[in-house]
Amino acid sequence: MSFFDLKGTLKPLTALKQFGRKPHTLKDVPYVTREAADRYRGFHYNDLEQCIGCGNCATICQNQAIDMVPVEGIEGKKGDSGLRPRVDNGRCCWCGLCVDVCPTGSLSLTKDYLYVSEDPNSFLWMPGVDNPQGKERISFFSTEETSLNDFARIPMPELEGMERVKSFAEVVLGYNEEQARAEASRCISCGLCTEACPEHMHIPEYINAIARANDADAVRIIYDNNPLPEMCGKVCTRRCEDVCAIAHRGEPIAIRWLKRYATETVDNADLIKEIVNPEIKEPNGFKVGIVGAGPSGLTVAYYLALRGFDCTIYEAHAKAGGMTMYGIPKYRFPEESLDKQIEYIEKVGVKINFNTKVGKDISFREIYDTHDAVFVGVGFPKPWTLGVEGENLKGSIQAVNFLYEINNGKRVDLGDKVIVIGGGNVAIDAARVSRRLGADVTILYRRRVQDMPADWEEIEGAEEEGVHIVPQAIPVKFHGDEKGHVISVEYVMAEMVPDERGGRPKPVPIEGSNKTIEATAVLGAIGQQGDYSFLEEEFAEKIKIERGRFVVNEIQQTSDPKIFAGGDAANRTADAISAIADGYRAVKGIEAMLVKKDEGNVD
Amino acid sequence: MKEIKTKIIERIKSHFQDAVERDYDYNRLDFSVKKETIPSILFYLKDEMNFKHLSHITCVDWLEEKEFEVVFILWSYTDRLQVYVRTRIDRDHPVLDNIDMIWRQANTYERELKEMYGINFTGLEAPEEFLLEDWEGPPPMRRDFDTREYAARTYYTRPGREDAQDVRETIIKRTGEELPDFAKKYKR
């Protein structure tokens, strides 16, 4: 450095030129709120309509800033807890993780960031309620792309479509361990599904157990209120997946397949008993008779047996399981898995009298008299008839009967052109079984494909296997040959007319659109109904039956307090899990009735 | 890089019989040694192997195994290699040799580990307190110290949020589901 640094003294003075420049200051702040960036993470906004109250935001919040609280005007329903998030701005750090994990995308952050107050208690904030105007101010939101939820389901390994039709081998191969863990870890454990499940299974808990690599615990949790989980894991109608929080923007968690995975890890009845390790109470002396070894009857028997009751099941067929045994084809539900479960149920002390048809081999009266309570779970064995001309021709078979024969190991000759009428699971099952017997199969259905009550996976599976589906086709006549065998089906195309009362659209036949399709066999699958001929007259009179179903109260009790009913014969949903749910309710009802009465007598 | 790594592993193995190495496919070496070996292996690595830069000293509490794992991470500017030297010490009597004569800044790390885990470094000269002041509880970074419980007990939390409900509980209440006790640990 020189003795006098002229440059170093003068150069800084050039800074003074800034004096005349326009100041950079934002003059309006703080009197006018400055607009934040388009992606700013400001206060929360919640679309109350879209929100399902899953509470995932509250869970991810590392600050525990989010509480789920009830909101006036929002009622809980299936798939909606009725709670809405409330943010404590004294905790929030506006990281936006809650936005990124919101499965429905209802929660977002807005551009608003200004709140100043002298009251520290005024920092609780109900997004969407306190700032309805926030909708226009949304800045930070999650799309399917940015969301942290895993919207894509782990694909289920299946046999190839054309491979499957060669045998009755199980189509769905089941997850392996890695896949199951991955699928289980998609679950956000909100538990909204449990409300949709008729049986209210502990879904988030067992999925969590699977995710944490504790399959045995998962099995225990599953067996807590479902004695036939492997069946459910394979053929359940899974209402739970319809309300899955992830399903709002993606594919729901494969709850059914996870249950299947968990139960399949246990491969024999002894092991089930070892893992579940149920607590069997001391016999309490009560005897319960159960008519029908379907899902509901087995449920009643299993849980009552655990509770110390003496249970006897009267089953008309040679095997237990009811419709799940005889109605569901083996490529969906192999016999071994059912046998395993029945064996386990028998192991806890349930007696099953096979080949004992009530009303024939034993009278209902006798069961009624010798037991403290009777549970009727007879299901819907009788198919509805189509009511079209030529229905009684040879080769026109009821699908239910057809499946029964097949599942019983008998061979049914259908020829090579099979027409299935109906759109339910039975119709699809019948169609796919027919494919496996080597026939070309066509399904005629009155409404559109999307209206079919069958599972979409089943429909897809059927299509993959080469089943033709002709929608909006109403059969009007079966033509027969001289031998009285059906040779073709005549049907009329229908158009969908919206229902004035707001129901689902009705098919109305189009005049003159008649078509005929060749057939060697016709399988009718338009539904079943109950058969209550086993009831003696006095019971038939005493027990109230409406629209072919038993009228029951909330504990499945019929108008005779000693008789309980469940399953298809008592509910409208007509699926296995509802039957199990009925059974479980009846268990509690029977226990309450008998044990309470007993205690009452003591007093 | 592969050759350098092999060379280093060989030389370390020949000098320190108790060193257990683990190889990674990127520029990382990993040696587990007995705690007595720590000063000598670090000295060796620094002086002979050119690992001049001490990146980090950390400690992992393996509560279940009743052990602390102390990890020294060194970096070699010349070979562009990272080496982890780790040792396990008894959790109840955690003692380790002081190494701040090898690296001056290790002093700070040791002070922190002493305060946070209660590890005694023999011969460490430093003020007693580092980050905490008048701390009376157990060393706070030990896993058996529950900070949530401590904070809830010590510090006041503003009321007004008691009406919060758990989604799962709400649904359980509404549906009458009975959640068995053994399943409760799997709630979120």
Added chain:
Amino acid sequence: MVFNDKNSQKIVDIIENYARKSSLWILAYGTGCGAIELPPTVTSRYDSERLGIHFGATPRQADVLLITGYLTTKTLKRVIRVYEQMQDPKYVIGFGSCTINGGMYWDSYNTINALDRYLPVDVYINGCMPRPEAVLAGFAKLQKLIQAGKADGANKYKENLDWYRTNQKKVIPNWRMPEYNW
């Protein structure tokens, strides 16, 4: 002129409060991470000086104590000391979530959760951290309160000193502080 009747007192109050609100000297004490938004607040973009806000270096000269976020117990001790050294009228502004209900550090063993248990807070600013705009809005709010004569945290502190002391001593294990005579 004698200011003994109510109206003249009011006029004096208005003048005094006007002076107080237009000249807020903040204590340069960045107690937490919120201090990061203070340099932008005082520099050219936001220029708090145009509102009369100015950094005072020592507690003796400061009017406003900014608690910029979380307070560890170690800092709390110093903050209390500093606050008590400030001269009346004095104000406290709490920055961000941490001062309200713990914020991010609600479960930390070393930070307090609710500031108003230990010091009287006049204004809370929402945010984590509050942007400079929010900081200035907080000051605007404080100015409004001062003009209206409502920012009397210091009086509250004096009146409820025992309560505050109890709370303070609860979280500060070793209370080696002189009882200050302010």
Added chain:
Amino acid sequence: MREKATTLYFGPQHPGITGNMMVRLKVEGDTIVKATAEVGYLHRAFEKLMEERNWLQSFTLLCRFCVPEPDPVEESYARAVEMLEGREVPERAKYIRVMVLELARIGAFLFWYGAQASSLGLHTVGQWSIGDRNYVLDLFEALTGARIYHMYIWPGGVRRDFPEGFEEQVIKTMDYLEKRLNDYDDLLFESAIFQKRAKGIGIINKEKAIEWGVVGPPLRGCGIRHDMRIDDPYEVYDKLDFIVPTGENGDIWSRAQVRRQEIRQSIRIVRQVIDKIPKGEYYNKIPNPQKWTLPKGDAYAHTEAARGEVGFFVASDGVSTHPRRAHERGAAYVHAITLLEDLLVGANIADVSEIMFSLGTCPPEVER
């Protein structure tokens, strides 16, 4: 004549201190004979809290480790987790990360300009540079949604893609900053007084620098060209063209010169990123964060921040969704305690804050 040493408390409430820490000085006259750094005023127990939070929740804490430049910590954590899990990062995300890191570096250096000049009483530079830093923060706001706490670089990539028109905004800001940097130079680096104050003050021993754990500009100020961006190139630094400047004497002036040139190199890198950035994915999605577990093991990743090597150590037990251990290695951790204590001995009281700022001490990072 030996004067009696008095104790001077430099902080915690002190306008000259960086952040909230204290240096206890024993002074004789104006000369310091002993300095003891006392920290802990900002100890929030981040690492304990991270053990209470899952891998993703922990991520929100990261930007609070060192507030002036939060992104390198996020980057280190993200890379440590990716290393542990073996997760790939898309190419575009790597470029975006580099850009964010460099913007953060620019922001930090602008902050440093202000702090270093203000420590010498030249507030004008601070008023300009910290004011201009707002333009960088505007970029962050547009990109990440927040000015300071970006929470942007996370395991698997980055959180959001560029918003519309972001590239032009970046270029515009870089043009502006390049112009402005000359103004700062005229005022600060050309100033005879600054040169007098900076040269020969706070000299770091060149031979000992590496052993003492000096990193970043203080190390390069000694003339040792070590920078994690070239020593252990992460992301796409090996595909970018930039110079790592060095100084000569290891004094405040050299460190200032290093930073003065480095900020220009950062601008250059940002421009290159804008030119070269490929189209495509920006995020390799992690699984559901609530149930996301990492394989058992540990990993340490380091990043070159404006203040030096910032590393992150994570350990996983393989079962829990929470880290078993998360530990940050801050550059300031070494600089602010042992190095500072060493450098202050023999210095003038007037130089304390100047030396502190030149080392880039960051108390929140020391204490975590």
Added chain:
Amino acid sequence: MGSILYYTLGAIISFILAFTVGITYMGLDRKITARVQNRIGPPWYQNFLDVSKLYFKKTNIHQGIMQHMGAAFMMVTAVMALLIVPIFNHGHFFPNLNFQGDLIFLLYIMVFGQLGMALGVGQTGNPNAAIGITRGLSQMTGYEIPWVLALVALMIQYKTTSIVDLMNVQAETGRWLMFSSPFAFLAAILAMLGMFSHAPFDIMVAPNELASGPISEYGGKYLSILMSAGAVFMFAKLTLYVDLFMGGSSNLLALLIKTFSFFLIPVLYGIVSPRYRTEQAIRYFWGWPSLFGLLAVIQAVILK
């Protein structure tokens, strides 16, 4: 015309003038600084608000009687200096207390304030304040040399120790002393930078090192008094410079223009300068400024 009332009135009015102008200048200083720093800055009357706010503080903390005295000393110094420095040429309304030898008295009194502060600061017990005042005094020894040399040069050259006489000399010759005694002027201007405690010579109050330096423990009314005293003292010093080197001023406008132009020198230089350390500052003052002072003395001796 010589009544005591007249003098008192004059003194009061000049005090009010000095206070108003001084505080306004301080505000303008902040405004100008702000504009160079690319911002709007506070209103020009901001310092009035600051002073009154400090005055309205409800509590005052002091460590003892000497702390009162510190502030009082400063005020007394300022007022005394003000009363001695002639505000206007031929000031009939402000016949200040000038007398033969007032320049020497002024030299003395300008140091007096600092020393008084030192006493007050000593009692506060704040180490920052103690170090600050030490630095202030050391720095004073620095700028006093050129300043005294410049004044001595003037005294020698014009053979008077009275400010009024010097003003008269300028009026008579029609040439301002800044032109006739350039070296003295240079020395005085450079010393002035130190006198005003602006950057680069603000080590005494350097907030980055010493909090507020000597005034660390002064708050409320004390600080208010100190600020007022500073303003008055500043005005007195500016007026003195104007009187010595620009021939004084004949009306208020000229006074304002001239003082303000002098005021701008430390302000503008301060905006662009970092601060010197104490010993650097002293070395600076004992360098070029003192050299100019010596040259001025030599010039004066030669030209005598």
